[in-house]
Amino acid sequence: xxxxxxxxxxxxxxxxxxxxxxxxxxxxxxxxxxxxxxxxxxxxxxxxxxxxxxxxxxxxxxxxxxxxxxxxxxxxxxxxxxxxxxxxxxxxxxxxxxxxxxxxxxxxxxxxxxxxxxxxxxxxxxxxxxxxxxxxxxxxxxxxxxxxxxxxxxxxxxxxxxxxxxxxxxxxxxxxxxxxxxxxxxxxxxxxxxxxxxxxxxxxxxxxxxxxxxxxxxxxxxxxxxxxxxxxxxxxxxxxxxxxxxxxxxxxxxxxxxxxxxxxxxxxxxxxxxxxxxxxxxxxxxxxxxxxxxxxxxxxxxxxxxxxxxxxxxxxxxxxxxxxxxxxxxxxxxxxxxxxxxxxxxxxxxxxxxxxxxxxxxxxxxxxxxxxxxxxxxxxxxxxxxxxxxxxxxx
Numbered sequence: 317x318x319x320x321x322x323x324x325x326x327x328x329x330x331x332x333x334x335x336x337x338x339x340x341x342x343x344x345x346x347x348x349x350x351x352x353x354x355x356x357x358x359x360x361x362x363x364x365x366x367x368x369x370x371x372x373x374x375x376x377x378x379x380x381x382x383x384x385x386x387x388x389x390x391x392x393x394x395x396x397x398x399x400x401x402x403x404x405x406x407x408x409x410x411x412x413x414x415x416x417x418x419x420x421x422x423x424x425x426x427x428x429x430x431x432x433x434x435x436x437x438x439x440x441x442x443x444x445x446x447x448x449x450x451x452x453x454x455x456x457x458x459x460x461x462x463x464x465x466x467x468x469x470x471x472x473x474x475x476x477x478x479x480x481x482x483x484x485x486x487x488x489x490x491x492x493x494x495x496x497x498x499x500x501x502x503x504x505x506x507x508x509x510x511x512x513x514x515x516x517x518x519x520x521x522x523x524x525x526x527x528x529x530x531x532x533x534x535x536x537x538x539x540x541x542x543x544x545x546x547x548x549x550x551x552x553x554x555x556x557x558x559x560x561x562x563x564x565x566x567x568x569x570x571x572x573x574x575x576x577x578x579x580x581x582x583x584x585x586x587x588x589x590x591x592x593x594x595x596x597x598x599x600x601x602x603x604x605x606x607x608x609x610x611x612x613x614x615x616x617x618x619x620x621x622x623x624x625x626x627x628x629x630x631x632x633x634x635x636x637x638x639x640x641x642x643x644x645x646x647x648x649x650x651x652x653x654x655x656x657x658x659x660x661x662x663x664x665x666x667x668x669x670x671x672x673x674x675x676x677x678x679x680x681x682x683x684x685x686x687x688x689x690x691x692x693x694x695x696x697x698x699x700x701x702x703x704x705x706x707x708x709x710x711x
């Protein structure tokens with residue numbers, strides 16, 4: 317495990333939209349937390365501009381180092397990984413640009429966090445680098461933003477309210493609003509383009525990974541339905557989030573002897589549901605055609621994103637319905653702008669947790685989920701930072 321390193325955290329991709337927000341969050345944390353960190357990227361002039369903005373936010377940021385590194389230069393990534401205890405990366409789409417840095421961190425025994433929501437990338441990293449990361453002590457933790465912390469830690473928080481010696485069923489219902497950046501748009505289009513082939517590969521492997529201790533862990537049967545308790549339509553949501561929850565459940569015995577999880581979008585009207593289905597279906601179809609995909613990418617260029625006012629209006633809520641035997645519980649995770657304000661916070665706090673809370677974390681290494689790698693300690697950090705994890709009183 318990384319101990320004697322020049323920096324506690326290196327923020328790679330600091331000149332991008334979400335990378336800059338994450339760097340600004342870290343700069344603000346310097347007012348009450350002592351840590352050594354650096355920003356990194358391929359363009360020195362833009363990095364210097366980011367540093368000037370950080371110093372304007374917090375004068376202590378004058379101590380932040382500036383490092384040059386490029387995904388096309390493995391040597392620069394190896395140097396970056398060897399210098400840091402934890403590397404944050406916002407350089408996507410991860411399917412195109414992410415693997416070299418994961419490989420460098422796995423080799424160097426350096427902890428790693430990102431904000432990917434790309435299922436195929438995460439599966440590939442698990443297959444290729446889990447063994448090496450276990451040997452070197454690296455903790456490779458994907459999906460440390462809105463994909464998938466509210467869902468992974470929300471399910472974990474819900475499980476903690478239920479008896480662990482009985483079968484547990486949890487359903488998560490997601491509601492929110494907000495716009496997304498050019499980087500997120502490009503990642504989504506890439507995922508849409510490869511969705512068919514990925515689905516076939518995943519079905520071929522289905523059932524090969526088990527809990528390993530005789531427990532059953534599986535997705536709950538999902539169907540479109542009107543949920544009277546929610547007062548809304550529950551639409552099965554095939555994002556990466558349920559896959560992450562299932563991975564956590566396989567690794568942690570407190571999820572019970574038989575665990576099921578279902579994941580849904582909470583939609584108020586059938587008209588909204590139909591419009592969303594048509595829109596996504598159209599995007600998936602167009603993403604299969606390279607010229608059309610390139611035209612769509614130009615609608616939201618790299619580095620662009622919602623304004624501060626737009627982010628201020630954004631919000632999210634994930635409500636979990638859990639049951640185990642006679643015990644029923646409803647919990648809720650709630651926050652502000654899911655894609656950027658809260659994602660940059662979740663990403664930065666995940667890195668701070670790995671870098672500064674080592675003695676309070678489980679002794680685990682490999683390609684991990686947030687619940688498995690950081691669990692209770694990250695929950696504490698996020699609640700202290702203003703993201704709500706609460707039990708909802710039932711009348």
